Amino acid sequence: MAETEKPSLKEQVALLPLSPGVYQFVDRSGTIIYVGKAKSLRKRVSSYFVQSKEHSAKVRVLVKQIVEIRHIVVGSETDALLLENSLIKSLQPRYNILLKDDKTYPWIVVRREHFPRVQSTRILTRDGSQYFGPYGSVMMQRSVLDFIREVVPLRTCKLNLAPEPIAKGKYSVCLQYHLGNCKGPCVGLQSEEEYAQLVGMVVSVLKGDLRPVRQYLEGEMGRAAGELKFELAQRYKQRLDALDNYAGRSVIVSAKIVDVDVFSLLPDDDVAWCNFVRIRHGSIVGVQTVKLSTGIGGDERDMLTLAIQHIVENIAGGELAREVIVPLLPSTTLLFGGVTFTVPKRGEKLELLEFSQKSARIYRAE
Numbered sequence: 001m002a003e004t005e006k007p008s009l010k011e012q013v014a015l016l017p018l019s020p021g022v023y024q025f026v027d028r029s030g031t032i033i034y035v036g037k038a039k040s041l042r043k044r045v046s047s048y049f050v051q052s053k054e055h056s057a058k059v060r061v062l063v064k065q066i067v068e069i070r071h072i073v074v075g076s077e078t079d080a081l082l083l084e085n086s087l088i089k090s091l092q093p094r095y096n097i098l099l100k101d102d103k104t105y106p107w108i109v110v111r112r113e114h115f116p117r118v119q120s121t122r123i124l125t126r127d128g129s130q131y132f133g134p135y136g137s138v139m140m141q142r143s144v145l146d147f148i149r150e151v152v153p154l155r156t157c158k159l160n161l162a163p164e165p166i167a168k169g170k171y172s173v174c175l176q177y178h179l180g181n182c183k184g185p186c187v188g189l190q191s192e193e194e195y196a197q198l199v200g201m202v203v204s205v206l207k208g209d210l211r212p213v214r215q216y217l218e219g220e221m222g223r224a225a226g227e228l229k230f231e232l233a234q235r236y237k238q239r240l241d242a243l244d245n246y247a248g249r250s251v252i253v254s255a256k257i258v259d260v261d262v263f264s265l266l267p268d269d270d271v272a273w274c275n276f277v278r279i280r281h282g283s284i285v286g287v288q289t290v291k292l293s294t295g296i297g298g299d300e301r302d303m304l305t306l307a308i309q310h311i312v313e314n315i316a317g318g319e320l321a322r323e324v325i326v327p328l329l330p331s332t333t334l335l336f337g338g339v340t341f342t343v344p345k346r347g348e349k350l351e352l353l354e355f356s357q358k359s360a361r362i363y364r365a366e
Contacts, residue, residue, distance in 0.1 A: 020038060025062065026067060078354065106121075107124065133287055206286060207316065209317040273360045
């Protein structure tokens, strides 16, 4: 009996459902060469077959090799993300590796360099820099970066500020110095030690603790006023106002949720990823994920307890909000006095937990 002829690619795309799911591209040898996820399978897959200048050369080569499209329908985008990650890990499709840079998420990086810059990035490089995120949206990431640049005077230039070129007088101050947004480290007007203190405040902000930068601004404002430098004092007052505005502005949380911390846990063999989200005054002020060694076969409640303890001691400034949202109750709450742990079943608190879980999954995938 003759082998049944496969439908054309156009017909295969037309038969795809509009449901969320995972799609697989197969070449002539029957090998899966690419796995992807979609909110709507038909819409996402059809986009590959539309002539577009936005397609990279690698994508165009990929499309030419597709002879079959397979798909798996799932219940939600979150399930699609999980299944996609699992299939990529197990199948190692060639084009997922080649196109890895096409699927990135927004992070904030504190560069490892003389007079470190704080920047947006989508690429994680093992160069000793500090990375914070991933952020669930570019809007949220930009909101945090804009706030940092508004209240903490750090450089944004691309100059190499090693000691030698500064000592040789190679540079001159730019407009940002005259606007008060930079203190002139390029011409030796600011030491690395003083600059490092400012970077430390930024790191605290990225971890969800606004107290150090508030204390700094209040101190500088008082000092300027005492020296009768009223214009400078007014500048620090404006930065304090920006701090209050940032702390009171909702990024993705409604006014119903004021001060909470959120933890999610993603166990995987002998490690676990724990994401921490800090909400203050109804606004997300910190997002960070850490990878912890847990040992094989550990109890998830014990893992969560250890993860919270680690983050409290090393990231969250030694304290927790009075309410902490978690996916399951820790094995002991005695370590966290005065804290109420909530395992949400519905509503906005559950959405916050799901956001945290998504961030952990993105971190693991990256």
